[in-house]
Amino acid sequence: MVNLNSIRWxxxxxGLLTLGxxxxxxxFGLLALSFWSLQIGQYDRLAEMAENNHxxxxxxxxxxxxxxxxxxxxxxxxRYTFNISVIRERxxxxxxxxxxxxxxxxxxxxxxxxxxxxxxxxPAFRPIVIVPDASLAQVAAVQARAIELPGxxxxxxxxxxxxxxxxxxxxxxxxxxxxxxxxRDVSDPRxxxxxxxxxxxxxxxYNLLLMGENGARRVAVxxxxxxxxxxxxxxxxxxxxxxxTIDLDVQQAAEEAFAISGFDGAAVALDPRTGEVLALVSLPxxxxxxxxxxxxQQTWSTLNSxxxxxxxxxxxxxxxxxxxxxxxxxxxxxxxxxxxxxDFSVNCAGGARFYQRxxxxxxxxxRVALHEALEKSCNTYFYTLxxxxxxxxxxxxxxxxxxxxxSGIDLPHEVPGLVPSRAWKRLQFNxxxxxxxxxxxxxxxxxxxxxxxxxxxxxxxxxxxxxRPVPHMLQAVRSGNGWVAADQPAPQRVGLKPETVAAVRExxxxxxxxxxxxxxxxxxxxxxxxxxxxxxxxxxxxxAAVKAEGDSGRRFRDHGWFVFAAPQDDPRIAGVVFGxxxxxxxxxxxxxxxxxxxxxxxxxxxxxxxxxxx
Amino acid sequence: MLDRRxxxxxxxxxxxxxxxxxxxxxxxxxxTTYEPTTGLVGPQLSRQLVALGIGLVAMFCCLGVDYRLRAxxxxxxxxxxxxxxxxxAIYGIERGGGQRxxxxxxxxxxxxxxxxxxxxxxxxxxxxxxxxxxxxxxGWLAGGLILAAPFLLIMRQPDLGTAATLLPICLxxxxxxxxxxxxxxxxxxxxxxxxxxVWTYALEDYxxxxxxxxxxPEQDPRGAGYQQIQAxxxxxxxxxxxxxxLQGTQSQYNFLPAAHSDFIFSVLAEEHGFxxxxxxxxxxxxxxxxxxxxxxxAADRMGMLLVVGITxxxxxxxxxxxxxxxxxxPVKGLPLxxxxxxxxxxxxxxxxxxxxxxxxxxxxxx
Numbered sequence: 001m002v003n004l005n006s007i008r009w010x011x012x013x014x015g016l017l018t019l020g021x022x023x024x025x026x027x028f029g030l031l032a033l034s035f036w037s038l039q040i041g042q043y044d045r046l047a048e049m050a051e052n053n054h055x056x057x058x059x060x061x062x063x064x065x066x067x068x069x070x071x072x073x074x075x076x077x078x079r080y081t082f083n084i085s086v087i088r089e090r091x092x093x094x095x096x097x098x099x100x101x102x103x104x105x106x107x108x109x110x111x112x113x114x115x116x117x118x119x120x121x122x123p124a125f126r127p128i129v130i131v132p133d134a135s136l137a138q139v140a141a142v143q144a145r146a147i148e149l150p151g152x153x154x155x156x157x158x159x160x161x162x163x164x165x166x167x168x169x170x171x172x173x174x175x176x177x178x179x180x181x182x183x184r185d186v187s188d189p190r191x192x193x194x195x196x197x198x199x200x201x202x203x204x205x206y207n208l209l210l211m212g213e214n215g216a217r218r219v220a221v222x223x224x225x226x227x228x229x230x231x232x233x234x235x236x237x238x239x240x241x242x243x244x245t246i247d248l249d250v251q252q253a254a255e256e257a258f259a260i261s262g263f264d265g266a267a268v269a270l271d272p273r274t275g276e277v278l279a280l281v282s283l284p285x286x287x288x289x290x291x292x293x294x295x296x297q298q299t300w301s302t303l304n305s306x307x308x309x310x311x312x313x314x315x316x317x318x319x320x321x322x323x324x325x326x327x328x329x330x331x332x333x334x335x336x337x338x339x340x341x342x343d344f345s346v347n348c349a350g351g352a353r354f355y356q357r358x359x360x361x362x363x364x365x366x367r368v369a370l371h372e373a374l375e376k377s378c379n380t381y382f383y384t385l386x387x388x389x390x391x392x393x394x395x396x397x398x399x400x401x402x403x404x405x406x407s408g409i410d411l412p413h414e415v416p417g418l419v420p421s422r423a424w425k426r427l428q429f430n431x432x433x434x435x436x437x438x439x440x441x442x443x444x445x446x447x448x449x450x451x452x453x454x455x456x457x458x459x460x461x462x463x464x465x466x467x468r469p470v471p472h473m474l475q476a477v478r479s480g481n482g483w484v485a486a487d488q489p490a491p492q493r494v495g496l497k498p499e500t501v502a503a504v505r506e507x508x509x510x511x512x513x514x515x516x517x518x519x520x521x522x523x524x525x526x527x528x529x530x531x532x533x534x535x536x537x538x539x540x541x542x543x544a545a546v547k548a549e550g551d552s553g554r555r556f557r558d559h560g561w562f563v564f565a566a567p568q569d570d571p572r573i574a575g576v577v578f579g580x581x582x583x584x585x586x587x588x589x590x591x592x593x594x595x596x597x598x599x600x601x602x603x604x605x606x607x608x609x610x611x612x613x614x
Numbered sequence: 615m616l617d618r619r620x621x622x623x624x625x626x627x628x629x630x631x632x633x634x635x636x637x638x639x640x641x642x643x644x645x646t647t648y649e650p651t652t653g654l655v656g657p658q659l660s661r662q663l664v665a666l667g668i669g670l671v672a673m674f675c676c677l678g679v680d681y682r683l684r685a686x687x688x689x690x691x692x693x694x695x696x697x698x699x700x701x702x703a704i705y706g707i708e709r710g711g712g713q714r715x716x717x718x719x720x721x722x723x724x725x726x727x728x729x730x731x732x733x734x735x736x737x738x739x740x741x742x743x744x745x746x747x748x749x750x751x752x753g754w755l756a757g758g759l760i761l762a763a764p765f766l767l768i769m770r771q772p773d774l775g776t777a778a779t780l781l782p783i784c785l786x787x788x789x790x791x792x793x794x795x796x797x798x799x800x801x802x803x804x805x806x807x808x809x810x811x812v813w814t815y816a817l818e819d820y821x822x823x824x825x826x827x828x829x830x831p832e833q834d835p836r837g838a839g840y841q842q843i844q845a846x847x848x849x850x851x852x853x854x855x856x857x858x859x860l861q862g863t864q865s866q867y868n869f870l871p872a873a874h875s876d877f878i879f880s881v882l883a884e885e886h887g888f889x890x891x892x893x894x895x896x897x898x899x900x901x902x903x904x905x906x907x908x909x910x911x912a913a914d915r916m917g918m919l920l921v922v923g924i925t926x927x928x929x930x931x932x933x934x935x936x937x938x939x940x941x942x943x944p945v946k947g948l949p950l951x952x953x954x955x956x957x958x959x960x961x962x963x964x965x966x967x968x969x970x971x972x973x974x975x976x977x978x979x980x
Contacts (some may be wrong), residue, residue: 009792013918020926021906024933031937038846038850039852039888043854050863053847221867222866228866229650
């Protein structure tokens with residue numbers, strides 16, 4: 001039953017419904033436009049913001065390159081340090097878990113609790129390291145209980161590993177996190193905050209080769225930073241493996257001989273033909289493993305405050321009076337300057353008068369020529385040379401042989417020694433040079449000081465007949481499956497007359513093989529040449545004064561030197577041994593002997609003893 | 615009880631659109647409650663399925679009863695709603711800063727979700743026949759009272775969003791019942807003029823903060839502005855075709871809060887892109903237009919007003935939620951009908967559609 005009223009409200013309704021539909025349609029159109037604007041118009045910007053929300057990159061540390069010796073023995077390698085960590089949110093009962101971990105690993109449970117407590121601000125989904133650098137036994141023990149220990153994981157990180165502990169620690173150096181001043185050097189982007197870089201030794205000199213290329217893992221994280229999944233991963237690339245010129249046997253022979261001798265010191269052995277370093281010892285040594293994964297504050301301050309200065313590399317940084325070893329340079333200077341011939345002789349009456357003063361010798365040598373003076377280390381003879389030569393000529397020849405100059409060895413922080421000259425004295429003291437001072441220099445005392453490595457260079461230069469090598473340790477760099485030889489620094493030719501070389505060699509041969517001071521380095525069939533030296537640390541009067549105060553005087557005892565080369569005619573090993581407070585040079589000689597023997601043991605047999613037949 | 619002839623008049627197109635939309639909703643709930651680390655899906659999906667089942671049963675039950683209830687029946691329903699709202703205010707469960715739920719067996723019931731249908735029914739009954747001229751003002755005032763009681767009870771929970779959805783319902787029903795547009799304009803002017811008073815006295819601090827944050831979300835990117843910024847990023851990063859099902863980084867990695875409830879449309883936009891948005895908008899538009907059609911063909915004034923009320927509430931909520939999900943409206947805890955997770959919401963919505971279908975299928979009956 002349709003009535004008028006009904007028709008009226010229906011017309012009205014239809015109009016309103018149309019209006020409502022238009023409104024809804026327009027609003028939906030606007031909504032579609034809004035979504036178009038966001039999803040198409042602002043897509044790039046908003047998609048990037050979404051990426052930034054969840055994308056995180058985690059660096060994967062690259063292992064450093066390994067170091068091997070010239071025979072392929074591994075000197076420094078890498079290992080994985082294992083950290084036992086807990087992820088608290090996955091642990092059902094933290095206390096009982098820690099108790100169990102303590103029981104199976106032998107770790108102190110209170111220390112574990114403290115480790116967790118220390119990091120309670122860390123989000124619960126992040127692992128907290130509770131046993132850093134865990135042993136394999138501890139790792140195995142924890143993994144065997146994995147079912148009882150949910151949320152306990154083992155993480156690993158590459159770290160340096162030293163198979164032979166303290167051996168050659170100054171040579172390799174240690175590694176550590178980049179320091180602020182190192183970060184300022186922007187030449188290599190890999191050296192950045194948190195990067196492990198070489199802090200001394202070869203690790204520092206060849207850091208850029210040894211450093212690998214860190215990898216990265218891109219992960220998606222959720223709103224609280226929890227890792228949900230790995231998006232992609234670039235594996236880390238290990239640093240280059242380096243082959244050093246070091247001969248581990250020679251190195252160990254030297255260190256063992258030092259251990260027997262009972263004193264600290266330094267030793268370097270070079271191949272005089274090339275300058276390759278065969279061994280480099282500085283004692284006392286530190287343990288580079290103390291710096292892995294990082295050095296703790298207490299160890300660091302102990303190392304720094306130790307009076308024996310274990311962090312100092314005495315080979316490059318110790319400066320000492322050369323004592324009688326300087327007589328080698330004096331002999332070369334006198335012969336090359338033409339001041340004397342090898343036959344020139346001096347009568348030693350237990351000393352001699354120069355410039356109105358008596359200069360003492362250890363004993364009464366009688367008449368000695370150059371070779372006997374070197375053999376017996378006659379001071380009188382070299383005082384005489386000192387009185388005949390100008391200090392600047394001595395300086396010239398000593399410098400030519402490498403004394404008072406940096407050797408250029410490929411290790412950081414080398415310091416030069418000092419060979420005085422007129423110019424030096426004027427600059428330093430604004431005083432003229434007095435001839436009497438030359439006499440002290442002539443026997444390696446007075447202002448002259450040298451580093452062990454520079455004496456090794458001197459000995460190499462004289463023994464090889466005038467080829468001054470630059471000591472170096474990098475032999476080859478690993479490339480793919482082979483080795484690429486490293487650039488070798490060229491030796492410098494020092495013009496020495498053959499007669500000079502022959503005369504000095506003979507005197508040094510006699511010092512070892514006759515009645516000389518260095519008989520303890522004698523090896524049958526090896527024709528070792530050498531020269532001892534004793535460096536006064538304090539004057540005799542001074543020593544008496546300290547002893548009177550109750551000091552044992554050990555730290556004022558003389559240093560002992562021994563420079564050496566072998567064999568005489570065609571030297572293949574030359575070097576120096578420095579015995580700190582060893583009192584006598586001849587006590588250093590057995591260490592050299594140990595190195596020479598170790599070197600030849602694996603090279604050829606002495607000529608006469610070679611077995612017949614092929 | 616259900617006349618067999620009436621079956622033929624069920625709007626199966628509308629039913630199909632409703633089912634399609636709620637199925638999309640289920641998929642989005644699956645996606646938003648999926649845990650990428652464990653591969654597990656949250657309990658929400660099965661709960662929503664149960665609620666959807668209950669809702670569908672309720673919807674078809676609504677068809678069985680003629681919408682032309684006697685005034686006494688409507689009054690009983692309306693008073694029942696008020697009683698349950700009062701019960702909620704006294705014994706309700708407090709969660710997320712509001713006391714909005716009551717415990718019904720294993721489920722929590724949000725009574726306010728049913729207010730839209732009940733208020734629509736009450737107003738439709740009130741204006742079923744036109745009020746005579748001299749009583750007209752009384753009629754409008756009576757309508758205002760019907761609105762005011764549940765409105766105030768819901769606002770007190772506090773739940774301004776849900777309460778606010780009652781306003782357009784009431785206005786639409788009154789307009790269709792003959793309220794002059796001139797009068798509406800006066801109301802609009804009064805509303806605008808009273809804004810500063812509302813701002814100062816009626817709003818809570820957090821509401822003021824939300825509104826000012828909406829105007830400038832960057833002022834507080836970690837706090838109140840966070841959801842809005844993240845919503846825009848979520849929607850925008852979906853691009854044209856989306857990141858793919860379960861591939862939305864914003865939702866999967868929890869950068870977007872309330873992804874399975876209030877912000878489910880953002881996730882749809884992220885994972886299915888602008889094309890997915892168009893499909894969803896099209897579905898909602900179809901449902902609204904189809905519902906309006908039920909009003910047009912309704913057999914009587916009451917049916918027409920009932921459909922108008924329910925459809926307006928539905929449309930308002932859909933539009934507000936979608937606008938908010940794009941970060942273009944202040945964040946309010948309003949679910950998206952048919953899609954958002956929430957048992958009360960889906961059941962109440964389906965009951966509403968049950969009433970609309972009811973009106974439409976009885977369009978020839980008298």
